[in-house]
Amino acid sequence: MSKEAEEYKNLGNDAYASGRHTHAIAYYTTAIELDPTNAALFSNRAAAYTKIEEFQKAKYDADMCIELRPEWPKGYWRKGTAEIEAQEYKQAVATFEKGLERSPTDQNLVDGKRKALQMLAVVDNIVGQEYGEFDIDAPAPNPDPVPEPAPAAREADITDAQPTTAPMGDETWPGTMEEEVERINNATDHYSILHVPQDASPEQLRKNYHTLAKMLHPDKCKLPRGEEAMKNLSIAYGTLNNDVKRRNYDAYMDARKENGGNGETFAEWDHRRQETNLPPWVLKIQQYRGCALVLLIILLIILIPLVLLFVVVVLIFYFICVFPRECVLRCCFPEQWEEYKVQKAEEQRKARQRMDEEMQDALHRNV
Secondary structure (H helix, E strand, O other): OOHHHHHHHHHHHHHHHOOOHHHHHHHHHHHHHHOOOOHHHHHHHHHHHHHOOOHHHHHHHHHHHHHHOOOOHHHHHHHHHHHHHOOOHHHHHHHHHHHHHHOOOOHHHHHHHHHHHHHHHHHHHHHHHHHOOOOOOOOOOOOOOOOOOOOOOOOOOOOOOOOOOOOOOOOOOOOOHHHHHHHHHHOOOHHHHHOOOOOOOHHHHHHHHHHHHHHHOOOOOOOOOHHHHHHHHHHHHHHHOOHHHHHHHHHHHHHHHHHOOOOOOHHHHHHHHHHHOOOHHHHHHOOOOOHHHHHHHHHHHHHHHHHHHHHHHHHHHHHHHHHHHHHHHHHHOHHHHHHHHHHHHHHHHHHHHHHHHHHHHHHOOOO
16 A cells, blocks of 8 residues: 555544544545555544445445455455345345355454344344335335346356457547446456457556546446446446466466356356465365464464473483583593693684673774
8 A cells, every 4th residue: 555545544543433434434545545445444444434424435445455356355245234224134144144255264254253143033033023024125016017127237147259459549438437337247268358459557557447437436426327337337446456466367368268268257266276275274264263272372382392392401401411421521532631621612602702802893883
């Protein structure tokens, strides 16, 4: 995180702690504009939105946090908390369960799921007594149902055809707000979203991102799928702006070209690849709570005897190799013993002298 973004984050934290949640959102928003790939900033802003009951925006920021750091449980906790406050208890349970699949020992997720289940039971009990069987999260009956819109194109919607990249150097780019929202949501890869070739420089990535981000900012773009487009844009830039993630994404693109696409998103592909790099016994251990403490205790039990064994070996070596020599010289060869004592004393004197010289050099080195 840049120094300037860190300053705005700290200002946001201070405002949040003092109850000025609207000011905190403004500070976090500025920090996100400076560092759009920082998951902690989206997490903090989600908490502030929850406090002012802007639950939809809180869930959007929590989703961004999850996309940027899928292994971090805080994003799932933020989203689940916002859903509880919005009385969407079934969705909250599903969110906490999804987070617990990745972090089964996280206490916040465990407590959140328990609270959501309790609230769900209470509401179902109250409503059920009055109206009979009733699903609190089910949509209200509509005699004239509105037909569902076509599902939004996702990164996973990959056909056997090769991914297409929007033509670069187009003088008509960027298009209107409606055109860019449609283009981004239908793009099949991150490069197409940012309207750059695969060998684009970091400067070109940054320039195109800022151009599109200004157009699609939630405060300016009120289109139905505008937030989705902004989310896809931030994810694309966060991936390609990081050298390591970009190399991984290029490897994902190559793999996708080879097998024609198997429906995996980049996050799913990267997570699966990381999982395969871990030994099976490590994956098994991760499923159980408290395993880290147990492993630490076992390690200490193994190391303590090894340390004691090392001390015993050193003592045995001393009594076998060093101590008998001195005893033999003292008892059988008094003249050699006197010479040995003088030699040892001289070695100790020289060692002390070297130490004194080194200390003097260190004290007067800069004089």
